[in-house]
Amino acid sequence: MRMKSLIAALLASATLGVVAAQAADLAIVSGDTGNGLEFLRSQLDRFEAETGNKVTVVPMPSSTTDQFGQYKLWLAAGNSDIDVYQTDVIWAPQLADQFLDLTDAAKDVVANHFPSIIESQTVNGKLVALPAFTDAPALYYRKDLLEKYGKTPPKTWAELTATAKEIQDAERAAGNPDMQGFVFQGNAYEGLTCDALEWVVSNGGGQIVEPDGTISINNEKAAAAIEMAKGWVGNISPEGVLAYQEEESRGVWQLGNAVFMRNWPYAYQLGNGDDSAVKGKFDVVPLPIGEGEGARSAATLGGWNVAVSKYSKAPEEAIKLALFLSSTEVQKERAIKQSNLPTIVSLYDDADVAAAQPIIPNWKEVFVNAVPRPSAPTKVKYNEVSSLFWSAVHDTLSGNGTAAENLELLEAKLTELKGDAW
Amino acid sequence: MTVEATAGPAVRTQPKIESELLRSRVGAAMWFLLPMLAALAVVAGWPLLRTIYFSLTNASLTDLYGADFIGFKNYLSWTTLKSGRTVFSGLLVDPTWWNAVWNTLRFAVLSVTLETILGMIVALVLNAEFKGRGIVRAAILIPWAIPTIVSAKMWSWMLNDQFGIINDLFLKLGLISQKIAWTAQADTAMTAVLVVDIWKTTPFMALLILAGLQMIPKDIYEAAEIDGVHPVKVFFRVTLPLVRPALMVAVIFRLLDAMRIFDLIYVLTPNSSATKTMSVVSRENLFDFDKFAYGSAQSTLLFLLIAVMTALYIWLGKVRFDGGDR
C-alpha cells in the first residue's frame, strides 16, 4: 500500500511537476451521521474547489467507543491512509502523541473560539485539535403539561422531582399509564458519566477529579446528588432508564410519554418533526441546580474537533483542511443547517444564525455553565476513570450499595489507578 | 463407534506388502497438509505470538514499538512493603478479571448445554420426512444468518421496556403484570443474553447434528423397526452413539465461541461487573483504557483457559479426535 502510493506520488510529481505535488488526496474519518455526513461533503466540495485537493470521507460507526478503538489501532500502527480525524472533546489528551501540533497554524484564529474549548484541546502546550462544534445538554420540558397544571419550568432538582411526580401521577390517573416524569441517560456508558457529572457539579460536589489532579469525588454533596438520582428510578423515571442511552430517552419523550428529559440539542429539531407527538409542545431551559453551597446549573461539555494525523503524507494540506472545517464560515453554515452549537463566540450574536435557529442564542446561557469532564487532568487514563465512575453510579442507581459506599470505593480505586501521578 | 475398523486401510493385516503404499500415503498427506498449515501459520501464528509477546511487555497502544520486556509482571508481581508485608498485584490476583471469568464460564456452560439439547430436538425434527421440510429448514437457519450486530440491536429493540414488542406480547399473554426493563438489571440482562444467544446459535448446532444424522445409514433404523425396538431406545442406543462425533465437534466449536462471547454482552447488558465477560474486559483494556499489555495478558490467559477447558472436555468426553488409536 505504502509502496504503491509512493510510486504513484513519484510518478505524479515527475509528470506534473510542482503544482500537482501540492494538491493532495486527503482522507478524513467521520463518525457523523446522515445529515451530518451530507453537510460535511458539501463543505468538502467547497474546500476541493478552493484548494484543488481531493478529499474522501471515510464514515465510521456512530458509537464513539467503537470509533475510539479503531482510531487508536490505526494510529498505533502508523496508518497513513487517514489524514484528518474527527475527535470527541475528551480524546485530545489520550491521542495527543499521534496528532500534529496546530498551535502555529491556528495562531490567528484561536482567539475567536471559546477559550475553555481551546484549552480542552491543548495538551502540554500543544494544540491537538481544532474545534468544529460544541455540545451541551439542557432540560427539555413539556410546555403544554406544565401550563395545564400551572407549573413553571423547575429551577432546582427538588422542584423538578415534585413537578414531575405530580404531573406524572395526574396524567397516569387521567388514562396514560405510560407517562413518565423524567427521562435521562442511565445506561452504564460514557453518557452516564455526563449525566452524573451534572448532578454532582450542580450540587457543589466537585468534578470527580479536579483540574489539579486531586480526586474529589468522595464527598457528601456528591453522594447526596447521586442518592437524589437514585430516588428518581422507579419513581419519576422508569426502571428501564438504567438501560437508556440518548435514543431511548428520546423515543419515550417523542411519543409524548415524558414530562421532562435531559438531552443534547439534537433532540430539539427531531422533537419538532412532523410526526412527533410533542411537536411545538416543548421548550428547553438550563438544567436545574442542586442545594446548598456551591450549587449551580451544570451542563457537561460535549462537541467535536478536527485533528491532523502525524502520519499524514500531506500534512500541510491536511492542516488547511482542519483550519477550514473549524472556520467561522463553516461553523456558521453548520449552525444554520445542522443546529450544531458553534465554538466561535461571535456566532451566538449573529443575526442569520438567530433567524435560522432561534434556540442557539439561548443556548449560550447553557453553554456558560458547561463543565468539562476530567479528561485533561487524568490524561490517558480518562476512559478508565470514566468507566469506574459510571459503574459506581450505575451500581448505586440499581440498588447495589449506597452512594456513600460506592463513592468511597471509587475513591480507593481512583487513587490506585492514579498512582504517583495521572 | 461405527468407525472402529476404518483407520489406516488394512495396514495391520498386511504390514510388509503395504509398507510402501503407506509411505507414499504419508508423503502425500504431508503435501496435503502443507498449504493449510502455511495459511494458518501466517494468518494466526504470527498474531498469536505477537499478542503473547505484548503480554510480557509494558506496551501501550500509543507506544506499541517502544515497549520494554517486563516478564510476567502483567500476570503477577509483588512488592514487599517496609512493614514486611508482601503485596501482590497483576492479572492473576485481579478480582475484576476472575469475576469476568466466572461470568463467562457460567454463560458458556448454560448456553451450550441448552443449545445442544434444543439443537438435537430441532435436528431430529428436520431429519423426519414431512411436507415443506425444505422451507422449514431454511426458516430455522434465519436466526443464524442474521448478522450478530444486527440481531443484537434487533433484540435490544424488541426487549425495550417502553416500546418493545416482548413486553407487549407478554403483557397480552398475561405472563407478566407490568413492563419489565429487561436490559437494565444485570440478572434479567443476562437472561436476555442467554435467550438471544440460544435463539441465534441453535440453528448452527441443529444443522451440524442434522448432517451427522444424515450420514447414518437408513437400514440401521429399518432393522430396528423390524425388531420392534422402542424409538426412545433406538435414539439412545443407535442414533446418539452414531451422531456423537458430529455432536462433539459442534459442541467444541460452540464452546469456543461462547467462551469468547462479546457482541451480545456489549449491546444487550448494562456494562456492569455482573455481566462483563472475559472478552469485554479484555477489549476495554486493549483499546479503551491505556493498558494494551494488560489486555494482551488477559487475552493470553483467556486463550489458555479455553485450551484447558477444551482439553478437559476432549479427555472427559473421550472424543476421538485423532480417529482412534486402533
Added chain:
Amino acid sequence: MTLDLWTITKRTAFYALVVFIVFVAVFPFYYAILTSFKSGTDLFRVTYWPVSFSWDNYISVLSTGSFPRNLLNSVFVASVTVLAALFLAITASFALSRVRFRGRSLLLMTILAVSMFPQIAVLAGLFEVIRFLGIYNTPWALIFSYTIFTLPFTVWVLTTFMRDLPIEIEEAAIVDGATPWIIIWRVFLPLLWPALVTTGLLAFIAAWNEFLFALTFTSSNATRTVPVAIALLSGGSQYEIPWGNIMAASVIVTVPLVVLVLIFQRKIISGLTAGGVKG
C-alpha cells in the same frame, strides 16, 4: 381405530412442534420486516400486523451510500473465503482422517487452538501482517483474515465426517491403483456432499456476518462489507438510530442467505442416498 387416533395425535403433536420451532426462529425476523416498512414515530408503536406500507426505508438504503457495492463485496469475500477454506480443508482432512502419521492428534489440537484466541486479541498482530502483505483496504485482507476462523472449523468438521466413510470404498480404489489425490476428488467428494454443503454454508454465513475485521481492515466505503455498512447506517443526527433503515438492510442481507439455503438444502438431504453408502 385406536391406532389411527394415536397416529393422528402423534402427527398433530409433531406438526405443532414444527410450527412452534418455525415461529420462534422466524418471529424476530418477521418483526424486522414489519419494522422495515414503518417510518417516523410509527417505529415506536408496537403492532403485530402491517399497518402502514412504505418502501421508503428500502429505497433509502439502496440509494444512499454504497450499499449495493457493499453487497457485492460481501458476496465476493464470503464466496472466495469459503471456496479457499474448503479446498485447503478437503485435502488436509484427508490427511488427518485417513492417514496415520505421528503427531496427528497434536496437529489437530493445534489447529483447534487457533480458533481459541479472541478476535479482539489478534487484531493488532493481524493488522501488522496485512499491512506487511500490502493488502490493507482490499477484499483480500478480509478473505485472508477470515481464514482464521473458517479454516479450523472446516478442517475439523470435514475430518470428523471423512473418518466415518467406510474403508471398503477406499480399499477398492487403492486396488484400482488410484492415488490419494484421485481418491479425494473422485471417490470421497461425492460422498461428502452433505458435510461439504453444511460446513460451506456455515462458514459462508460466518464470513458474511463478520464485523470487527471488516471494519478494521478496510478504510473506504468501496471496500467495506454489508455488516459494516449496516453499522454505518445512520439517522439524521448524532444519536438518532434509523431502525427502519437498519431493519430494511437486515432483510436485504438475510434474504440471499435464505435463498442459498433453499438451493442447497436439497444437497444436504440427497447427498448420502445418492452416494450409495447405504449399501
